[in-house]
Amino acid sequence: MKNFQALGLSAGLAEAVQLIGFETPTPIQEKAIPLLLTGNRDFIGLAQTGTGKTAAFGLPLLELVDEDSSATQALVLAPTRELGLQIVSDLENFSEKFKKLNIVAIYGGASISEQIRKVKRGAQIVVATPGRLIDMLGRKAVNLSTIQYVVLDEADEMLNMGFKEDIDEILSKTPETKITWLFSATMPKEVRAIANNYMTEPVELTVGDKNTGNANIEHQYVVVHERDKYSALKRLLDFHPDIFGLIFCRTRIDTQRVAEMLMKDGYNADSLHGDLNQAQRDKVMMKFRNRSVQILVATDVAARGIDVDNITHVIHMNIPDEMEFYTHRSGRTARAGRKGVSIALVSPKETGKIRQIEKTVKTTFVRIQVPAGPEVCQKQLLALMKKVHDVKVNEAEIEAFLPAVYDELKDLTKNELIKRFASIEFNRFLDYYRNAPDLNVNASSSDRGAERYSTGDRFFINLGKMDNLEKADLLEMLDDCCNVGKKHIGKIDIKGAYSFFEVEKEKSDAIVSGLQGVEFEGRPVRVELTEGRRESSSKKSKGRSRSYEGGSSRRGAGRRR
Ligand code: AMP
Numbered sequence: 001m002k003n004f005q006a007l008g009l010s011a012g013l014a015e016a017v018q019l020i021g022f023e024t025p026t027p028i029q030e031k032a033i034p035l036l037l038t039g040n041r042d043f044i045g046l047a048q049t050g051t052g053k054t055a056a057f058g059l060p061l062l063e064l065v066d067e068d069s070s071a072t073q074a075l076v077l078a079p080t081r082e083l084g085l086q087i088v089s090d091l092e093n094f095s096e097k098f099k100k101l102n103i104v105a106i107y108g109g110a111s112i113s114e115q116i117r118k119v120k121r122g123a124q125i126v127v128a129t130p131g132r133l134i135d136m137l138g139r140k141a142v143n144l145s146t147i148q149y150v151v152l153d154e155a156d157e158m159l160n161m162g163f164k165e166d167i168d169e170i171l172s173k174t175p176e177t178k179i180t181w182l183f184s185a186t187m188p189k190e191v192r193a194i195a196n197n198y199m200t201e202p203v204e205l206t207v208g209d210k211n212t213g214n215a216n217i218e219h220q221y222v223v224v225h226e227r228d229k230y231s232a233l234k235r236l237l238d239f240h241p242d243i244f245g246l247i248f249c250r251t252r253i254d255t256q257r258v259a260e261m262l263m264k265d266g267y268n269a270d271s272l273h274g275d276l277n278q279a280q281r282d283k284v285m286m287k288f289r290n291r292s293v294q295i296l297v298a299t300d301v302a303a304r305g306i307d308v309d310n311i312t313h314v315i316h317m318n319i320p321d322e323m324e325f326y327t328h329r330s331g332r333t334a335r336a337g338r339k340g341v342s343i344a345l346v347s348p349k350e351t352g353k354i355r356q357i358e359k360t361v362k363t364t365f366v367r368i369q370v371p372a373g374p375e376v377c378q379k380q381l382l383a384l385m386k387k388v389h390d391v392k393v394n395e396a397e398i399e400a401f402l403p404a405v406y407d408e409l410k411d412l413t414k415n416e417l418i419k420r421f422a423s424i425e426f427n428r429f430l431d432y433y434r435n436a437p438d439l440n441v442n443a444s445s446s447d448r449g450a451e452r453y454s455t456g457d458r459f460f461i462n463l464g465k466m467d468n469l470e471k472a473d474l475l476e477m478l479d480d481c482c483n484v485g486k487k488h489i490g491k492i493d494i495k496g497a498y499s500f501f502e503v504e505k506e507k508s509d510a511i512v513s514g515l516q517g518v519e520f521e522g523r524p525v526r527v528e529l530t531e532g533r534r535e536s537s538s539k540k541s542k543g544r545s546r547s548y549e550g551g552s553s554r555r556g557a558g559r560r561r
Pocket residue numbers: 021022023024025026029048049050051052053054055307309335336
């Protein structure tokens with residue numbers, strides 16, 4: 001593998017990069033740097049975040065820009081303030097020895113006059129988010145007529161965020177002769193259109209397969225009912241005590257709700273969403289970056305540009321509506337050659353979407369099981385023991401306290417001591433998980449269920465174990481009275497005094513009318529749609545009364561009287 005100097009970088013820059021700790025170029029750097037250094041070709045780089053693309057365009061840019069001229073020569077457009085600031089910080093780190101070089105960041109949510117002042121002082125490189133740059137252009141505070149290089153970073157994200165018109169306007173103000181480099185994780189037709197409109201015979205380079213996710217990401221999913229998703233999330237978090245994770249929700253409200261519930265349940269979590277102002281967002285990000293927050297719950301939009309290394313898990317509370325969002329979400333882990341895991345919590349209805357993503361992202365998802373209570377306890381216990389094993393003992397200071405401690409514990413054997421010690425924290429988990437149910441939706445029924453009950457209704461019925469009701473009784477009753485056979489019925493959940501069952505939507509009316517006037521073990525049967533939309537009460541229907549008795553042991557013994 002080549003080193004940075006062999007790629008054509010000057011000795012000074014190659015040394016700066018090495019000092020930062022980059023020993024060998026990443027694949028995109030190895031391919032793109034020699035090409036971009038020529039400074040005469042338009043370029044498209046299809047690369048995920050975390051592949052080292054900032055250095056791939058940043059290092060050539062620093063070589064090509066003339067620091068002796070104060071004209072603005074390079075413009076980098078990025079979708080978010082976070083990404084923009086990260087690019088500026090990387091470029092500044094690489095170019096510490098370029099004393100005359102000014103790199104200015106332009107982004108919303110901060111003082112525009114301060115940014116105008118900085119540009120006016122002379123900025124060879126401007127890194128901007130499109131919206132704020134448009135403001136600056138409106139005030140004639142930036143001159144783009146001297147631009148030689150434009151970099152569009154995370155072009156697909158910029159378009160997703162609705163910056164298409166801004167980008168068009170900005171590019172129209174740059175000279176025809178400029179060279180454009182475009183980076184994108186995915187290549188939807190909108191990005192292709194930008195390339196066609198603004199680039200001349202670009203060299204196209206793909207790191208990995210075009211639409212393929214990062215190969216270092218393991219894609220997993222669990223199938224759980226929507227109502228069990230939060231419990232499943234907690235199980236997964238408890239099963240990975242060292243997690244440093246990002247959790248995605250679809251809406252701001254869900255994001256806030258999940259984060260609040262996690263905090264209430266004692267997890268070290270926080271949330272990032274559009275209702276926060278810039279200062280609040282910065283604060284959350286700082287806490288996450290420096291690990292004082294272990295779990296960040298975020299919306300897709302708010303999490304754009306999150307470039308935190310070492311995220312171990314990305315968890316999706318649901319499958320995003322836009323397939324490309326999945327790539328962006330999961331791409332927040334497994335950065336810079338590390339491994340990462342992406343876990344989607346999928347309801348039976350959503351399982352079809354997994355196949356869709358597999359096709360789009362050309363990857364295979366592995367179905368995993370939500371860990372059972374004892375597995376979680378085992379994991380927690382081992383984590384606790386590891387903590388005990390690795391704890392740094394402050395020999396000098398604890399010494400004075402030990403005699404009293406030894407005295408207090410003198411009647412306990414080593415094994416007793418270990419057992420009690422482990423129990424102190426462990427009991428909490430044992431209690432919580434003692435009767436923990438299996439949250440996994442049965443594999444075969446879930447996949448079939450996804451198709452069958454995607455538009456299903458869930459009914460409450462006023463009969464349960466206390467009435468000797470068993471699943472077989474219910475199925476028989478629905479078949480006999482409503483003419484709704486087993487194949488139209490989904491999950492049945494028999495509780496103590498009542499039960500729930502799922503039915504194909506088309507059969508709901510038949511259930512409501514068919515159970516009118518029916519009795520089970522002398523009790524009038526009452527069903528209700530769980531949303532409370534319709535009800536069939538115990539009112540006896542004219543001329544029709546049927547009776548059932550429960551308990552499958554009595555099955556077949558003349559149940560209809
Ligand atoms: P990027 O895709 O530019 O956001 O980079 C992702 C991460 O990889 C950042 O933390 C970079 O500092 C790091 N990185 C980039 N290039 C290299 C390299 N050649 N060797 C090691 N780390 C790198």
